[in-house]
Amino acid sequence: MLRQSLEGIKVVDFSQIGAGPTCSMYLGDLGADVVKIEPATGDVGRMLGPPWVDETESAVFVGFNRNKRSIVLDLKSETGLQIARRLISTADVVVESFRPGVMSRFALDYESVRESNPRIVYCSVSAYGSTGDYASKAGVDGILQAASGLMMLLGDNGDAPSKVQAPIVDVSTGYIATIAVLSQLFKRHRTGIGGYLDVSLFASALAIQQSSITGFLGDKALPTRTGSAAPYSAPNEAFQASDGWVMVAAYLGDRWSRLCNILGLPRLIDDPRFVTSSLRVVNRSAMRAELSAAFMAQRCAHWLALFDANDILCSKVCTYEDVMENPALQHMGLIATMETEDGRTFRVPGFPVNSRESQATPHRPPPSLGQHTAEILGELGYTAIEVERLMNEGVTKS
Structure with missing residues (x-):
């Protein structure tokens, strides 16, 4: 053992x-x-x-x-x-x-x-x-x-x-x-x-802080403070639902397209501001404004069920009470x-x-x-x- x-x-x-x-x-x-x-x-x-x-x-x-x-x-x-x-x-x-x-x-x-x-x-x-x-x-x-x-x-x-x-x-x-x-x-x-x-x-x-310091050493730009968001990919952050917060990572492959369809926003899929993760990082404020209103329309459980069914990485932003109930734990x-x-x-x-x-x-x-x-x-x-x-x-x- x-x-x-x-x-x-x-x-x-x-x-x-x-x-x-x-x-x-x-x-x-x-x-x-x-x-x-x-x-x-x-x-x-x-x-x-x-x-x-x-x-x-x-x-x-x-x-x-x-x-x-x-x-x-x-x-x-x-x-x-x-x-x-x-x-x-x-x-x-x-x-x-x-x-x-x-x-x-x-x-x-x-x-x-x-x-x-x-x-x-x-x-x-x-x-x-x-x-x-x-x-x-x-x-x-x-x-x-x-x-x-x-x-x-x-x-x-x-x-x-x-x-x-x-x-x-x-x-x-x-x-x-x-x-x-x-x-x-x-x-x-x-x-x-x-x-x-x-x-x-x-x-x-x-x-x-490997990635943050490496980025600074590469371009000498100070990192931007982005709250729950990963500074290097988007969407990779928390959005507020009607009863709490949902963390979503939908920046690789066609997860962005699936996320837009689930949220009822198919028009964003080919929006030139958002067609790649890098562009979504650059235009994060506009992206968040578009997605946030949709997230507020439903409860966390509604979104989590749909995201899980469509292989979109997600989690409720959990309290310790939630964590203790996690089946993985x-x-x-x-x-x-x-x-x-x-x-x-x-x-x-x-x-x-x-x-x-x-x-x-x-x-x-x-x-x-x-x-x-x-x-x-x-x-x-x-x-x-x-x-x-x-x-x-x-x-x-x-």
Whole structure:
């Protein structure tokens, strides 16, 4: 099973909030043992909300931290650092998201730890990379949406800057970091040597804008903000029906002709302004004016049924209530259900690849702060008396 593919791989995770935890979560989904190191106050993500899950847990933390074990360590103490080094010496992967330089001050950076563990795959996640003039500059998802130009693609011309409300830069950075870690593990399998991975939110934010940035580099024209519309094809956008919005993509082949006939607008098929997708992009305002009045005449369900029957790509612009009723979501098992030891239930988007198979193995719920401290220390050889002493000294807690 896919969920067993990384069995035997141990990940030590120093990251917080979104990007790094996304990476370590997916490694955990693939079967790795992920040990999450937290300060006494916990991952900052635990404090972010609302929204809350079960009235007490941050949706940010719950959404990014399944399949992990939590240990609390005071990295400002020498004993806490010794425990961290001991953990890393037994690990295959380190994921960290401190500002560049912090791990060096702890002597937990790649150059330090590879001396005792040359097989370590070490992934640093930062805002602007670990070197260069911006290395020390901090940033979070929204800041990088702004710095990368992504905000200037969103909304319509004349609108205030807008951001994707889902943390798209964090999540895409986590995906890229996961790919990088898996690639380095594969290389290690061949060479026996680990390596260092420098993953940044800035680079990831640029990577998700491939076509827009490529277009700018080609003609130096700033992209036009087009709301729901794809800037490179038309019609490929949302239209308002009498009871909601319908997203339609009818720009290839004879879909434009079929769309015009369904809407009762056959005269537009050979209109010289609209005979190709490129011309429809150039004349989008006129095209929208023609189509919008027709869409308003019927409900979403009416149009969706006709479009589906005529192979026109379409969807209702869905609320989350609609999404939860989608047969594809149900069929693929895309919502994972996890139950804590005290009987609470969390539901989150699950592993997006081969999800039906993945659902066959229960997910480990996101850990409470320090939930596995004693267990992890015991695995490192600490006795129960030593664990109690460490807790009394404030080095750790459960």
